Amino acid sequence: MEKETVKHSLKGxxxxxxxxxxxxxxxxxYNLVISSAIFPVFYANITESHYLKKVGREKLLPDENVMIDFFGISLSNSVLFSYVLAASFLLVSVLSPLLSGIADISGNKKRxxxxxxxxxxxxxISLYWFDPANIEWGMLSIFLASIGFWNSLVFYNAFLPEIAExxxxxNISARGFSMGYFGSMLLLVICLAMIMLGDAAYTKYSFVLVGLWWMGFAQFTFRRLPHNIYKRDVNSGYIFKGVTELKSVFKEFRQTKRLQRYLLSFFFFNTGVQTVMLMAVVFAKKEIEWGEGGGDANLIIAILLIQILxxxxxxxxxxxxxKIGNLKTLIFVVIGWMLLCIWAxxxxxxxEFYFLAAGIGLVMGGVQALSRSTYSKFLPTTEDHASYFSFYDVAEKLGIVLGLFFFGFMEYMTGNLRASVLSIVGxxxxxxxxLILVPRKESAKGRKALSKRRLQKLKEKEAESRVK
Known part of the structure; x- marks a missing residue:
């Protein structure tokens, strides 16, 4: 009875x-300053300068790529960047389900x-020492930063069904994303002011500020989020038990027709969303006629516009x-994304790019917040939230890998970056x-399977109590 009191007193x-x-x-x-705004521009500029110095020229030739030696392999700077990010997403896709099962069985989600x-x-923070002459170490920092960001979100998202009805x-998911947009925008403005009023060399201090801001403000969260909400006992063999728990959750997940359909639809439309978000700067740099100066400052303005909207x-x-329900709203938002890609x-x-950025901002905030909350709403009554959200995370990361590969492949096949953008509509x-085919209610078979597993879990708990 005590456990039930603890569990329910946190909701709301x-x-x-x-x-x-x-x-x-x-x-x-991290997502704004390092993934989207300052670091991609810094990376492109610093690798280009290093390459030009190496070949003894001041400017790139028309259609010339900046080539980087990475462990003895020559790659263009953009290909190397996308490959490192894709590798991090693949590793997250492997790690998150395994670690989520362990977190659920041990109650160590917050840890x-x-x-x-x-x-x-x-x-x-280690990106402060990024040096194209030692590119392998620099890309390791990007690789680990990406893993840290995305894997922390698996456990973070899993708290939502435990703290709210x-x-x-x-509403809570929307408030979270809005806080994220405003917070990241504030730090971006601080970083830009530091760079513009000081010197371009100050750019590296932006990465230090990101790390300090991230772990500093996270302390507010860590002090308030509960630890081991279901009072799980951490015994020996918890790794094996975690894997077993994940298998059990996956078996239950396969019975949930509505949740399966929704996650499959999320995989595809979120592949489009993430690809557009990750490649927007690349597209704007290459395809928009910015005039003298290359448009770096204008790109930052467009990114700020996306954050505000x-x-x-x-x-x-x-x-x-x-007013109309989550699924209907998501349908309209996805249609909006399709129209924006066609317009792009x-x-x-x-x-025109500013207007496009404004449209992307409106649908981006909506689709991210609603995707997370809809998945949370569709979850069965369970204590294995981290395991369930690991499936959401795997769908997201594999979609990103597929989207990045497909985007690059279409450019390679057609020689036209605009064709890549148009292909994302698919x-x-x-x-x-x-999404249209997602059932509004869980199937009778699914409800029966979920009830059966909950009864089994209750019997297991009673058996454990008798042993103790």
Whole structure:
């Protein structure tokens, strides 16, 4: 009876919810400053300078790629960057289910979240010493920072169904993403002011600020999130038990027709979302006619615009979903993404790109917040939230790998980056069809299977209590 009191007293607790939301404020600076805005530009510029110095020229030739020697293999700087990120996503896809099973069986979800938070933060700080002459060490920092960010989110997201009722999930998820957009935007402005008022060499201090901001503000979250909410005992053999638990959860997951359909649709439409977000800067740098200066400052302005409207979009879609439901709202958002990708094929001027960025911002915030909360709402009554969210995470990461590969492959086949953008519409189209086919309620067979497993878990707990 005591365990039930502990478990339910946390749901709806505003102190805990605010603590959970604050991790979005803490970690989103990595996603903006390092993944999207400052580091990609820094990386492109510093590797280009190193390459030109090596070949003894001041400018690149038309259509010339910046080549990097990486462990004796010559690769273009953009290909190397995308390959390292793809490798990190693949490793996260392997690690997250295994670690989630262990976290669920041992009750150490918060400890895992802390470990990956610190791994990502310290790896971000180590980018201060990024040097193209020792590119292997620099790319290791990017690799580990990515693993830290994405793996910490698995355990972070898994807390949502434990701290709030399903009817609160949309609003809380939207508040989290909005906090993330505003927090990351604030640090980006600070970093830009430091670079513009000081010197370009100050760019490296941005990466230090990201790490300090991330793990510093995360302490607010770690103090408030509960540890071992279900009072699990950590005994020997928990790794084996964790794997067994994951297999058991996966068997249950296979019976949930609605959850399966939704996750499959999420895999496809989120592949489109993440590919657009990761490759937007590359597209803008190559395809938009910025004029003299290359448009770096204008790109940052566009990214800030996306952040501002992303926060507004998260709240807007949360409000709409409260009126017409999550699935219908997601359907409209995915259609919006399709139209934006088709429009992107034709745009050329900076003004057109600003309007495109505004549209992306609105649908980006909405689709991210609603995707997370919808999955959380569809979960069965369970104590294995980390294991369930690891499936969500695997779908997201494998989708990113597929999207990046497909994007590059289409450019390679057609020689046209705009064709790559247009081809992403296919992922949204498949996701849209699958969203339409998601059942509004769980099947009778699925409900029966879930009830059977919960009864089995209850018997196992009673047996453990008798042994003790």
């Amino acid at each position: 607790n505003q102190r805990v919810i605010k603590g959970w939301i604050f991790y979005d404020w803490a970690n989103s600076v 895992f979240m802390q470990f990956f938070c610190y791994l990502g933060a310290f790896s971000s 399903p009817k609160q999930h949309d 992303g926060a507004a979009g998260a709240y807007l879609m949360s409000f709409i979903s409260s 094929y034709w745009i050329k001027s900076p003004v 992922f949204f189209a498949i996701g849209l069809v699958l």
